[in-house]
Amino acid sequence: MMTSLVVPGQPLGVATAYVPGTGVHIFNNQIIASLVGKVVTIPNASNTATTSSAPPTISVVKPVLTPEEESSSSTLLPDVSSTVLCRITRINARQATAAIFVVNDRIVGDEFQGVIRVQDVRLTEIDKVKIFTSFRPGDIVRARVISLGDQSNYYLSTASNELGVIMASSESGDSMYPINWREMKSVRTGAVEERKVAKPF
Structure with missing residues (x-):
């Protein structure tokens, strides 16, 4: 199955x-x-x-693709309103940079770079958002493309309940599970860390 x-x-x-x-x-x-x-x-x-x-x-x-699907996957590009899965690669006070590897449930041939700016993390209390407590490098994030950005970056948003971190590891390397919209808990130690958590489907 x-x-x-x-x-x-x-x-x-x-x-x-x-x-x-x-x-x-x-x-x-x-x-x-x-x-x-x-x-x-x-x-x-x-x-x-x-x-x-x-x-x-x-x-x-890996899904078995027909030659036509394989060709279209290799040229599959994120578009505005596309839902993507990405891996956070680095963060600073203003934004999180991510590598996009899935677009609309299809694995892309080449990873694309996206950026989640601090103002695009969530809908409420935007002035209180901190990148360092929303994402960490290595987190897997569900996001939406809001702008094609510049030549090197797509602008992404997690400002919706279903968007945000879907998988993360703790500082000690353990898998974590969500306990609310802004916290995840280590399965081994019980330690709690802050994240912008995606509501499960």
């Missing part, structure tokens, strides 16, 4: 529930995606000697 697109670092389930296949690894007893792609789970045959079923194998695979 195939599910929606996943990104590197995304938890897929507890290690005891699956046999790891290709495109995944185990970290802190969790099956973690190692690449951008689709999740595939394959049921394993029952063990007749014990009458019990082995856990299904879980893998992440």
